[in-house]
Amino acid sequence: MSAPSIPRVHFTELSARERAKALLEAGTFRELLGPFERIESPHLSPQGVVPQSDDGVVVARGTIDGSPAVILAIEAAFQGGGIGEVSGAKIAGALELALGDAEAGTPVRPVLVLETGGIRLQEANLGLLAIAEVHAAIIALRRYVPVVGVIAGPLGCFGGMSIAAGLCSYLIMTREGRLGLNGPAVIEEEAGVAELDSRDNRRVWDIMGGEQRVAVGMADTLTEDDPDSVARAVREAFAAGLPERHRSAKVERYETRLGVIDSSQELDGQKLRSIWAEERR
Amino acid sequence: MSRGSTWFAALTGVKPAGFEPASVLCADAKVGDERARFLSVVPNSEARFPRARGGELGLEEGWAIAWYVREVMSDDEGDRRAIIAVVDVPGQPYGYHEELLGLNLALAASVNAYAGARLAGHPVIALVVGRAISGAFLAHGLQANRILALRDEDVEVQVMSKRSTARITRRSVDELDKIAREVPATAFDVGSFARLGALHHLIEGVNADEPGDADVERVRDALAGAISSARQDATDLSSRLESPEARENRSASLRVREKLAEQWNQ
Numbered sequence: 061m062s063a064p065s066i067p068r069v070h071f072t073e074l075s076a077r078e079r080a081k082a083l084l085e086a087g088t089f090r091e092l093l094g095p096f097e098r099i100e101s102p103h104l105s106p107q108g109v110v111p112q113s114d115d116g117v118v119v120a121r122g123t124i125d126g127s128p129a130v131i132l133a134i135e136a137a138f139q140g141g142g143i144g145e146v147s148g149a150k151i152a153g154a155l156e157l158a159l160g161d162a163e164a165g166t167p168v169r170p171v172l173v174l175e176t177g178g179i180r181l182q183e184a185n186l187g188l189l190a191i192a193e194v195h196a197a198i199i200a201l202r203r204y205v206p207v208v209g210v211i212a213g214p215l216g217c218f219g220g221m222s223i224a225a226g227l228c229s230y231l232i233m234t235r236e237g238r239l240g241l242n243g244p245a246v247i248e249e250e251a252g253v254a255e256l257d258s259r260d261n262r263r264v265w266d267i268m269g270g271e272q273r274v275a276v277g278m279a280d281t282l283t284e285d286d287p288d289s290v291a292r293a294v295r296e297a298f299a300a301g302l303p304e305r306h307r308s309a310k311v312e313r314y315e316t317r318l319g320v321i322d323s324s325q326e327l328d329g330q331k332l333r334s335i336w337a338e339e340r341r
Numbered sequence: 342m343s344r345g346s347t348w349f350a351a352l353t354g355v356k357p358a359g360f361e362p363a364s365v366l367c368a369d370a371k372v373g374d375e376r377a378r379f380l381s382v383v384p385n386s387e388a389r390f391p392r393a394r395g396g397e398l399g400l401e402e403g404w405a406i407a408w409y410v411r412e413v414m415s416d417d418e419g420d421r422r423a424i425i426a427v428v429d430v431p432g433q434p435y436g437y438h439e440e441l442l443g444l445n446l447a448l449a450a451s452v453n454a455y456a457g458a459r460l461a462g463h464p465v466i467a468l469v470v471g472r473a474i475s476g477a478f479l480a481h482g483l484q485a486n487r488i489l490a491l492r493d494e495d496v497e498v499q500v501m502s503k504r505s506t507a508r509i510t511r512r513s514v515d516e517l518d519k520i521a522r523e524v525p526a527t528a529f530d531v532g533s534f535a536r537l538g539a540l541h542h543l544i545e546g547v548n549a550d551e552p553g554d555a556d557v558e559r560v561r562d563a564l565a566g567a568i569s570s571a572r573q574d575a576t577d578l579s580s581r582l583e584s585p586e587a588r589e590n591r592s593a594s595l596r597v598r599e600k601l602a603e604q605w606n607q
Contacts, residue, residue, distance in 0.1 A: 178500075188475070242435050309454075
């Protein structure tokens with residue numbers, strides 16, 4: 061007889077709401093603009109799309125390591141995590157309130173749980189403006205407190221929100237997570253299958269998967285895909301305090317890194333790791 | 342010549358050649374009685390990364406913009422120079438190497454630089470003279486205190502080209518045009534974009550392709566007005582939501598913020 065096995069909980073299988081709960085201290089989760097308030101997108105029904113009562117973003121207050129925190133978790137199951145007017149305003153608005161608290165000397169720890177294909181096409185320029193406001197708020201806020209991003213997968217983080225990920229003070233990924241400006245299917249559509257075969261998972265994860273992004277320094281922490289490991293990585297990121305210099309501000313470093321690339325040569329994830337490891341010496 | 346090159350040359354008097362990378366033009370020139378830094382992204386048929394030869398905002402462009410903006414920030418101590426993004430960008434490049442080498446971070450670098458300059462008190466002005474598409478506009482224009490645009494049928498603001506949107510949403514171009522008439526956020530024309538309230542001023546009656554002296558003067562005056570308005574206002578993006586157009590067409594953005602503020606500390 062074998063001992064009854066304890067089913068392993070995967071962070072990647074949790075909904076946005078469950079993810080927010082998992083990152084906050086037990087019993088402290090409090091949702092703002094929850095589903096019962098029915099603040100949904102006014103733009104979807106007229107285009108034949110059924111809206112969702114939270115518009116696919118969970119805003120939750122609570123504590124992390126005893127400090128006040130706010131989690132902004134995107135739900136991939138609704139419209140591929142696409143950012144529309146309401147979901148975008150929930151993220152930008154919460155970050156703006158966190159900024160107000162930080163300026164008043166009572167910082168709140170902000171965590172973005174990013175699972176999104178980018179802008180929701182039905183809301184187009186409204187999503188674009190909202191994402192610009194998310195970027196602005198992250199940059200203003202991270203002068204006071206680290207802004208921590210989590211990309212767990214399986215969808216990953218693309219489009220304008222991948223730029224938001226690039227602005228985060230710390231980025232935590234699992235092996236399942238992917239981070240890129242353009243998603244593989246869009247690259248194949250626009251540039252052809254010879255540029256990238258979006259069904260070739262090995263190649264896709266080789267360029268934009270969590271392990272590769274951490275190995276080349278475009279994300280900070282590779283974590284196991286379970287709630288405790290992700291929550292620990294988030295706590296450790298805040299414990300580390302503000303980085304000396306944010307990744308998106310390291311212009312000389314990345315201009316040097318780009319400069320050593322021979323763009324006529326075929327590159328892959330492993331080759332890039334060794335080229336950039338060489339450049340560091 | 343692309344519109345980005347044409348307007349850069351017209352406003353600065355500097356030839357759009359000899360820059361490294363050749364796709365990012367940068368020069369300082371007078372606006373009214375002050376000096377401002379102009380930046381423009383233009384096509385470069387010999388770009389190192391072939392997917393970014395048509396004026397797209399790619400790896401080299403994102404980091405180069407960040408470098409030029411930061412140079413202004415470290416040079417200026419007292420008077421903070423205005424920074425003017427001349428916008429004619431068809432989008433970001435779609436490529437294997439681009440993603441591998443961190444296109445999202447290159448665009449974050451220029452977003453970071455423009456927003457940092459704005460927060461430090463540099464008036465940042467976007468002047469849309471052509472296309473302002475998607476990630477490229479986020480990285481070059483959308484962090485500005487003030488956005489100006491020419492009223493012209495080839496001035497377009499959108500998140501994806503019309504062709505790609507049709508393919509991805511499985512709709513015909515005709516269907517998209519019909520939706521755009523009802524949902525201004527999905528339209529391409531700058532007049533529809535203006536209805537969302539983020540534009541400071543739509544400049545009328547200017548020849549966008551071959552500007553004459555009077556056209557250039559009119560645009561320079563609009564830039565001077567935007568700079569002085571930005572200097573007297575907050576360094577965040579709040580003015581975009583305060584406009585009458587935003588009150589009407591971005592009411593959900595405002596309502597969400599009000600409700601969040603009510604529930605923030607309960």
